[in-house]
Amino acid sequence: MEARAHRGTAGTIADWCVASNLEEKEVEWIFLIEGSASPAVNLSRLFKSISEECEYDVILGISELDRHCGCMLIRRSVFEHVPDLGFFDLKEQLLPVIRETGGRIGGEVIATRALRISDQTSWLQILAAWNARQSSKDGSGPGSGERPKPSLIMPGARTEGAEIIGSIILNGAVVEPGAVVARSVIASGVRIPAGTVVTDMLLGTDGGSRLHRKRGSFNSEGPKT
Incomplete structure (x- = not known):
């Protein structure tokens, strides 16, 4: 046949x-x-x-x-x-x-945007968009006057002693004590050193990119006092 x-x-x-x-x-x-x-x-x-x-x-x-x-x-x-x-x-x-x-x-x-999954970076962008949409559904988005939606931290991620704000931390990622991650997505295999401040970033094993064209930072020296 x-x-x-x-x-x-x-x-x-x-x-x-x-x-x-x-x-x-x-x-x-x-x-x-x-x-x-x-x-x-x-x-x-x-x-x-x-x-x-x-x-x-x-x-x-x-x-x-x-x-x-x-x-x-x-x-x-x-x-x-x-x-x-x-x-x-x-x-x-x-x-x-x-x-x-x-x-x-x-x-x-x-x-808001038409996103497609083609590589690790695009997948991280989609996770960020999903988290933002969940926050807006709960009425906890920017300007809502309510407490921000808790971050999504997978069971296999290590974040003890770190401050995670409105972010997604995937299995296998490590955010060391004293580090701050805000409005970002951290992929498996990524380690954020102690004292680092990460905002509005997509960080994967193949590099990083800004979530927003005009903002996004990775300060490995930690917060200034």
Whole structure:
């Protein structure tokens, strides 16, 4: 038996819709999310955009800058445009067909920035965005007048004697006594020496970067008195 030729994203989903009898089950919408998409998004806002009066065939989750966030809602009936045989891509082929046949594609803002997981630095950026979003959900973000949300310190991290403020410390990271880490993400394998002050930074084993373009510091000399 010959292996079936690769069908592409849209082709694979179309085949799954048929095999799962989704039409008979009256499933109207399918939620798609890319493997590199950030979890720091407001999916409830995306799902609330669905209603009986919804005029769109595809609803893209986008950022405040109109960048695709890697997730979308798409009507099951749209996949009827996919041929039974051959490769058929979702973005390059199906979406253009939807527009050409009079379908409508809309967007719903679900994130401040469109972040994708591609390397350690981008993963740390996503963790920081997730932590910031959790803080805003709890009403403990900047300017809220409430106590900041506690940091996320993984069980395998060592932070005894250090001051951790609104940060994420991953398993295997070490923050030595007397060090201060604020609004930062510290990856596994990173050691913050005693007396160091870290603010608004992403620190991984492959180096560090600022969380914000205009601020972020790593002061290995410790706080000045």
